[in-house]
Amino acid sequence: MFMMSYQLPEFVIERREDKCIKCRVCERQCAFEGHEYDEEFDRMFSYEDKCVGCQRCVVFCPTNALIIKPHPGDYRPNANWTREKLQDLKKQAETGGVILTGSGNDKGYRIYWDHLVLNASQVTNPSIDPLREPMELRTFLGRKPDSLQLEIDGDDVQITTELTPNVAIETPIVFTAMSYGAISYQAFKSLAMAASEFGTLFNTGEGGLPTELRKYGKNAIVQCASGRFGVDPEYLNCSAAVEIKIGQGAKPGIGGHLPGEKVSVWISETRMIPEGTDALSPAPQHDIYSIEDLSMLIYALKEATNYEKPVSVKIAAVHNAPAIASGMVRAGADIIALDGLRGGTGAAPKIIRDNVGIPIEMALASVDRRLREEGIRNKASILVAGGFRNSGDVLKAIALGADAVYIGSPALIAMGCTMCQKCYTGKCNWGICTQDPYLTKRLNPEIASQRLVNLLRGWSHEIKEMLGGMGINAIESVRGNRDHLRGVGLEDWELDVLGVKGAGEV
Ligand code: SF4
Numbered sequence: 004m005f006m007m008s009y010q011l012p013e014f015v016i017e018r019r020e021d022k023c024i025k026c027r028v029c030e031r032q033c034a035f036e037g038h039e040y041d042e043e044f045d046r047m048f049s050y051e052d053k054c055v056g057c058q059r060c061v062v063f064c065p066t067n068a069l070i071i072k073p074h075p076g077d078y079r080p081n082a083n084w085t086r087e088k089l090q091d092l093k094k095q096a097e098t099g100g101v102i103l104t105g106s107g108n109d110k111g112y113r114i115y116w117d118h119l120v121l122n123a124s125q126v127t128n129p130s131i132d133p134l135r136e137p138m139e140l141r142t143f144l145g146r147k148p149d150s151l152q153l154e155i156d157g158d159d160v161q162i163t164t165e166l167t168p169n170v171a172i173e174t175p176i177v178f179t180a181m182s183y184g185a186i187s188y189q190a191f192k193s194l195a196m197a198a199s200e201f202g203t204l205f206n207t208g209e210g211g212l213p214t215e216l217r218k219y220g221k222n223a224i225v226q227c228a229s230g231r232f233g234v235d236p237e238y239l240n241c242s243a244a245v246e247i248k249i250g251q252g253a254k255p256g257i258g259g260h261l262p263g264e265k266v267s268v269w270i271s272e273t274r275m276i277p278e279g280t281d282a283l284s285p286a287p288q289h290d291i292y293s294i295e296d297l298s299m300l301i302y303a304l305k306e307a308t309n310y311e312k313p314v315s316v317k318i319a320a321v322h323n324a325p326a327i328a329s330g331m332v333r334a335g336a337d338i339i340a341l342d343g344l345r346g347g348t349g350a351a352p353k354i355i356r357d358n359v360g361i362p363i364e365m366a367l368a369s370v371d372r373r374l375r376e377e378g379i380r381n382k383a384s385i386l387v388a389g390g391f392r393n394s395g396d397v398l399k400a401i402a403l404g405a406d407a408v409y410i411g412s413p414a415l416i417a418m419g420c421t422m423c424q425k426c427y428t429g430k431c432n433w434g435i436c437t438q439d440p441y442l443t444k445r446l447n448p449e450i451a452s453q454r455l456v457n458l459l460r461g462w463s464h465e466i467k468e469m470l471g472g473m474g475i476n477a478i479e480s481v482r483g484n485r486d487h488l489r490g491v492g493l494e495d496w497e498l499d500v501l502g503v504k505g506a507g508e509v
Pocket residue numbers: 018022023024025026027028029030047063064065066067068069
């Protein structure tokens with residue numbers, strides 16, 4: 004039965020007719036069919052109800068004839084029944100389904116990075132000019148010994164402590180898990196190329212690592228998730244580190260689903276499943292129901308990789324993250340990966356993305372404190388994800404206790420993403436979250452990887468500038484040093500959880 008939609012359009016498409024040359028570029032660029040040329044009338048038409056606001060047509064219009072902006076038409080103002088609530092409800096009345104979305108949580112929860120400020124040196128401790136003096140951003144991920152035993156014989160110094168494997172990265176910024184399947188081959192390859200060029204890591208997500216990209220393995224964190232897609236000994240050994248994925252910030256507690264129509268012959272080969280079948284990731288890892296079970300998997304993976312790779316365990320930031328993290332470290336995890344409330348996704352139920360989990364700032368501070376209190380902080384590195392927007396956020400996270408940060412959305416934005424949140428449709432006009440060959444060929448890995456390298460270079464340089472301003476020449480000296488932070492506009496309980504003083508307190 005045909006059912007007319009009662010939803011209001013989200014965007015207005017304004018086409019300045021005096022500028023439009025009817026080249027039809029916008030028509031070709033829009034996978035959502037928001038533009039159409041009508042031969043009979045020799046003019047372009049717009050369909051505002053189809054527009055998702057991805058801005059691809061605006062960027063590519065050769066005459067700047069297009070403006071896409073939020074639709075001003077609205078329901079009667081109502082503090083309780085906002086436009087979004089009404090639209091979602093109407094959508095469900097029309098479909099009877101779960102509302103899906105992509106990207107990260109866009110709700111107005113407090114962004115703590117915007118309420119934390121960094122210190123700088125004045126008079127008593129001189130600042131350092133990073134252009135003239137060496138600044139160290141190199142970071143080692145993995146378990147560290149509590150102390151080093153040395154054997155010294157004249158000039159010969161031998162370390163006799165048994166060291167566990169660590170991965171060295173040239174900047175404390177790592178590309179977060181994004182699977183081949185959720186993102187295009189071109190986007191996946193761009194991340195691998197950029198990580199390799201800059202000396203950092205990318206994360207395969209749960210979709211395996213295509214054979215021809217295994218040359219980037221020494222820059223890869225390979226994931227072992229609940230679906231076990233693409234996991235075999237060769238995959239595990241072709242990596243810098245292995246990550247067990249328990250949870251994800253955008254959808255804590257639930258699994259994933261890549262529809263069969265997206266499982267092309269290439270994706271099926273990489274994931275080791277038949278072409279065209281649904282790739283279902285169960286919500287739990289079916290062999291993990293306790294810390295002891297987790298420990299068994301950690302050691303199975305260490306065994307499979309000859310104890311040469313650090314093993315990371317990734318969880319979503321939830322209320323009892325500190326106790327869980329403590330258990331993970333005791334179970335043998337070398338890296339604790341925490342993914343916060345604002346972590347992105349290719350597809351998640353909107354109700355889960357927007358309502359489940361806690362902000363990464365709070366999770367990080369409380370996990371770091373718990374591990375310190377228990378005297379086990381050295382036994383694992385902390386990698387945090389979910390909501391980093393610039394190098395200031397990164398440095399604040401390190402001062403709060405992180406060893407390094409995972410970035411996802413900033414990497415996508417560097418490649419062209421405009422946060423339209425339509426990743427789950429498979430029609431990403433920027434060629435990122437799609438498997439449609441017409442769309443994926445829009446992303447050139449040579450160009451996209453260069454944009455990613457530029458982003459890493461820019462942020463790394465800014466971090467060095469901020470460190471220099473603090474009179475510090477190594478990122479290691481800031482790690483977990485909350486005295487470099489002050490809170491602005493925060494309640495006492497928030498300062499307490501974050502473990503920072505208020506601005507003006509000494
Ligand atoms: S891309 Fe610009 S100039 Fe070309 S048809 Fe569309 S609006 Fe007109």
